[in-house]
Amino acid sequence: MSETITTPAPFGDNLFRFAKTLLGTIVWTSALIFGLYILVFYAFAYVSGDTAQWNKVLPGLYDAENGGSTAGIAVHFLAGGIILVLGCLQLLPSVRERYPMVHRWSGRVYVVACLLAAVGGLVFIALKGTIGGLVMDIGFIGYGLLMFLAAIQTARYARRKEFKRHRAWALRLFALAIGSWLYRMDYGFYIGFGGRSGHTENFTGWFDYFMDFWFYLPNLVVVEIILAEYPFFQRPWVKIAGATTLLLASLFLLFASYFFIKDYWGPGILGGL
Numbered sequence: 001m002s003e004t005i006t007t008p009a010p011f012g013d014n015l016f017r018f019a020k021t022l023l024g025t026i027v028w029t030s031a032l033i034f035g036l037y038i039l040v041f042y043a044f045a046y047v048s049g050d051t052a053q054w055n056k057v058l059p060g061l062y063d064a065e066n067g068g069s070t071a072g073i074a075v076h077f078l079a080g081g082i083i084l085v086l087g088c089l090q091l092l093p094s095v096r097e098r099y100p101m102v103h104r105w106s107g108r109v110y111v112v113a114c115l116l117a118a119v120g121g122l123v124f125i126a127l128k129g130t131i132g133g134l135v136m137d138i139g140f141i142g143y144g145l146l147m148f149l150a151a152i153q154t155a156r157y158a159r160r161k162e163f164k165r166h167r168a169w170a171l172r173l174f175a176l177a178i179g180s181w182l183y184r185m186d187y188g189f190y191i192g193f194g195g196r197s198g199h200t201e202n203f204t205g206w207f208d209y210f211m212d213f214w215f216y217l218p219n220l221v222v223v224e225i226i227l228a229e230y231p232f233f234q235r236p237w238v239k240i241a242g243a244t245t246l247l248l249a250s251l252f253l254l255f256a257s258y259f260f261i262k263d264y265w266g267p268g269i270l271g272g273l
Contacts, residue, residue, distance in 0.1 A: 033266075072122075125141060176216055179219060
């Protein structure tokens with residue numbers, strides 16, 4: 001009677017699996033709390049008519065004389081909050097496998113919310129423009145267009161039952177969806193520990209220009225590392241390097257999330273309820 005010999009997984013594979021799980025747990029938890037904050041502080045304020053409070057956090061965001069831009073950014077915030085809350089649910093394998101109907105219907109809402117968030121942000125830029133001018137306009141327009149594309153592709157491959165491609169695009173879509181969450185955390189971390197060098201009130205400093213693209217483009221690179229669809233990302237040394245990158249990102253996000261939840265998101269949620 002022959003015995004089946006199980007070969008232990010290589011060190012790089014185990015490290016990468018652990019790093020991916022840790023990063024996913026931190027991202028989902030922090031993004032979920034931030035999504036609730038967005039819904040309570042921004043979306044609820046618009047519905048209740050207290051839109052002027054937006055300017056306490058983001059000066060100039062609310063413009064009483066430009067109803068179109070206010071409506072556009074309100075849709076962006078409302079849809080963005082839904083995205084962050086549902087995105088954490090959509091990526092859970094347990095929900096997808098045990099409750100496929102929940103996954104499908106929440107997925108439809110999720111994709112529509114992503115499209116609305118993209119369109120709402122693009123409308124705001126078209127009618128009012130960003131505070132940072134042309135460079136920020138370009139960066140944020142690119143962000144909106146990529147999110148729109150990822151949402152369409154996610155739905156397209158789901159309808160065609162090409163689930164491997166569907167999940168790959170869904171992961172890219174989530175990586176883009178958490179961009180607004182990362183944008184705030186990166187700024188908070190940089191200003192809190194690096195001072196305000198490179199940042200100006202009208203967001204035209206060198207760090208501001210850097211952040212116009214940094215808050216979403218590296219996310220797509222991380223997704224490709226996780227998906228490992230290309231041979232380059234399957235090499236052992238690349239997996240170890242990728243796992244190290246994910247672990248460092250996890251430590252940063254855990255540290256930043258603690259301070260944002262304690263000082264901003266937590267009080268914002270409790271104060272708005």
